[in-house]
Amino acid sequence: MLDEGLDVGLRAVARRAGVSPAAPYRHFADKEALLSAAALEGFDALRAALVAVDEGAPIERVRALGVAYVVFAAEHPGWFRLMFSDQLERARHPALVRASRPPFSLLAAAIREAVARGQLRGDPRDLTRMAWSLVHGVAHLVLGGQGRGAGIDEEDVAGTAARVIDTALVGATRA
Amino acid sequence: MLDEGLDVGLRAVARRAGVSPAAPYRHFADKEALLSAAALEGFDALRAALVAVDEGAPIERVRALGVAYVVFAAEHPGWFRLMFSDQLERARHPALVRASRPPFSLLAAAIREAVARGQLRGDPRDLTRMAWSLVHGVAHLVLGGQGRGAGIDEEDVAGTAARVIDTALVGATRA
DNA sequence: TTGGATATGTAAACATCGTCAACACCCGGA
DNA sequence: TCCGGGTGTTGACGATGTTTACATATCCAA
Numbered sequence: 001m002l003d004e005g006l007d008v009g010l011r012a013v014a015r016r017a018g019v020s021p022a023a024p025y026r027h028f029a030d031k032e033a034l035l036s037a038a039a040l041e042g043f044d045a046l047r048a049a050l051v052a053v054d055e056g057a058p059i060e061r062v063r064a065l066g067v068a069y070v071v072f073a074a075e076h077p078g079w080f081r082l083m084f085s086d087q088l089e090r091a092r093h094p095a096l097v098r099a100s101r102p103p104f105s106l107l108a109a110a111i112r113e114a115v116a117r118g119q120l121r122g123d124p125r126d127l128t129r130m131a132w133s134l135v136h137g138v139a140h141l142v143l144g145g146q147g148r149g150a151g152i153d154e155e156d157v158a159g160t161a162a163r164v165i166d167t168a169l170v171g172a173t174r175a
Numbered sequence: 176m177l178d179e180g181l182d183v184g185l186r187a188v189a190r191r192a193g194v195s196p197a198a199p200y201r202h203f204a205d206k207e208a209l210l211s212a213a214a215l216e217g218f219d220a221l222r223a224a225l226v227a228v229d230e231g232a233p234i235e236r237v238r239a240l241g242v243a244y245v246v247f248a249a250e251h252p253g254w255f256r257l258m259f260s261d262q263l264e265r266a267r268h269p270a271l272v273r274a275s276r277p278p279f280s281l282l283a284a285a286i287r288e289a290v291a292r293g294q295l296r297g298d299p300r301d302l303t304r305m306a307w308s309l310v311h312g313v314a315h316l317v318l319g320g321q322g323r324g325a326g327i328d329e330e331d332v333a334g335t336a337a338r339v340i341d342t343a344l345v346g347a348t349r350a
Numbered sequence: 351t352t353g354g355a356t357a358t359g360t361a362a363a364c365a366t367c368g369t370c371a372a373c374a375c376c377c378g379g380a
Numbered sequence: 381t382c383c384g385g386g387t388g389t390t391g392a393c394g395a396t397g398t399t400t401a402c403a404t405a406t407c408c409a410a
Binding site: 077081084085086087090097100101104108122123125126127128129130132133134135136137138139140141143144145146147148149150151152160163164167168170 | 182252256259260261265272275276279283297298300301302303304305307308309310311312313314315316318319320321322324325326327335338339342343345
């Protein structure tokens, strides 16, 4: 529910909750644990957002999942940044890496199925790696405002994402 | 030259330089300006790294540039994170967005040429957007240690990058 | 040669931050 | 009844970014 950024202070959280600065330590080991918990909620929200669009023909599901991924990042920049922040020691929060799996699995499953039904060609694992990197990259560029010169439009995020995805899949798509 | 991370403190920099905590303010407006200057050096280093591999047939240049981009990120994580940090207000540092153009232009030029010579098919702008997003995404996944489950190998960064790029280009490549 | 501007540094202070230790309260079960 | 766990507070510590006032060094012009 709290879609903040990385610059969220522990004290600020306490302030907004109307408690003293030390109160959060009754619930979280430290600031990183607090942020980690928020990131965990983010992964669940992402999963929900992906599930919501995961329907139709496999090839369409791949497209929709990719677009939804980028749209989620644009709509919840704080969460997204937090979820993939390098400042969160992955090793210290196994729940985080666990929570990050379902979203990925949805994409992997859709691609696998698309390949199985002959709607995509190529190695499913390679395709998944590629698609994942692609949407992750678009998301980051949109969030950072970079790629503005590259024609990555921050207004029509969904359209831009769809276009990029199509460009990548055009060769792998069976006519 | 200083390939640090985002967690570089202004005081820490001063300490390492053997000066007082306030000394940096003689050279930079604030911490963000300092980091921005470091990021600027990073963009120049990236440009140099890309130029160094920008030779051969256009289609090979595209591949080499993409791989070099990811390898740069892996070899200079601090710089890379800094260069694309969301915490650096792009608008306040026009030199930064200016410095970020050359690396992109190299890729755009290689793709344009590859299309012109019939080694790639598709709209050059679309292809560039896609390729840029792709390598940017791989770089971030490698740096963050995410995508480990996705088979994004952090040991053989160059090999992984090449594979992802090939997967994306296979359809756009004229046999 | 002298004098003043310019560049660079320092020390001291301020507000803020993450964190911890000691203490206080409330409330449910023996 | 009491007492123990969950939750909160106060106050402090060290660290940070930043500002202000003050010092020094360097170098060019009168």
